[in-house]
Amino acid sequence: MRPAVVVSLLVFALAGLMFTAAALASKGTDLRAERAVELRDLVRERSDRLADSEQTVADLQQNVDDLTSGRVGDPAVLATRARIAALESAAGMSPVRGRTLTVTLDDAPARAADDPLWQTVSPDDVIVHQGDIQAVVNALWRGGARGIQVMDQRLIATSAIRCVGNTLLLQGRAYSPPYVITAVGPAKRMQASLRKDAAVASYRAWARVVGLGYSAERTGRQTIDGYTGAVTLQYATPEPTGQ
Numbered sequence: 001m002r003p004a005v006v007v008s009l010l011v012f013a014l015a016g017l018m019f020t021a022a023a024l025a026s027k028g029t030d031l032r033a034e035r036a037v038e039l040r041d042l043v044r045e046r047s048d049r050l051a052d053s054e055q056t057v058a059d060l061q062q063n064v065d066d067l068t069s070g071r072v073g074d075p076a077v078l079a080t081r082a083r084i085a086a087l088e089s090a091a092g093m094s095p096v097r098g099r100t101l102t103v104t105l106d107d108a109p110a111r112a113a114d115d116p117l118w119q120t121v122s123p124d125d126v127i128v129h130q131g132d133i134q135a136v137v138n139a140l141w142r143g144g145a146r147g148i149q150v151m152d153q154r155l156i157a158t159s160a161i162r163c164v165g166n167t168l169l170l171q172g173r174a175y176s177p178p179y180v181i182t183a184v185g186p187a188k189r190m191q192a193s194l195r196k197d198a199a200v201a202s203y204r205a206w207a208r209v210v211g212l213g214y215s216a217e218r219t220g221r222q223t224i225d226g227y228t229g230a231v232t233l234q235y236a237t238p239e240p241t242g243q
Helices: 003-026 031-069 075-091 130-142 187-196 198-210
Strands: 096-106 147-150 161-164 167-170 173-175 179-184 213-224
Touching: 096 130, 096 187, 130 147, 130 161, 130 179, 130 187, 130 198, 147 213, 179 213, 187 198, 187 213, 198 213
Parallel strands: none
Antiparallel strands: 096 179, 096 213, 147 179, 161 167, 167 173
């Protein structure tokens, strides 16, 4: 007998055994239909469980909303929320809108190596320093600023302006010059405060000598967003010493 015929007979025999086993297992029923029913029931069960979970989440969220908005009617909650709302503006947590004054400070542009002035100054003499930015901010506060933003960050009571070289570090972010300071408040008074401030005047005088950037201009009505970062103070604690 040819090998091809033998292989064909084996294939047919194996197929017959599979059909027989399927018939015995199904006992005259449609296995595919049974599997379809089981899958449909499983999908329905999971869907019901998901709906229950979603309803639970919705109920919990409603409870949170009720507590947050004070709709539970607790006088203590309402009083606390009123005190918080009254302090948000002063703390810099809410947006402030009004006339703005924008001050821009920038490092001096590079000069030719053989420039006589360039040979008499150090790199620290031609960059904006932490004290320069702080002087401008302080002058704006004294001029009646209701809110100040340095670069894209709102300043609050715990904001610390620090510089490393010509890089500004503010509330965990690093910025390169030019440094843009925007203040909302009485523009005329803030401009006058900048002119009177001794530290700012010293910066302007030195800027004219070495080419540091300085500009202060009114920039119309703008909105400065409220501060959204963490307000918890972070501080170092000493390691316990051995006895």
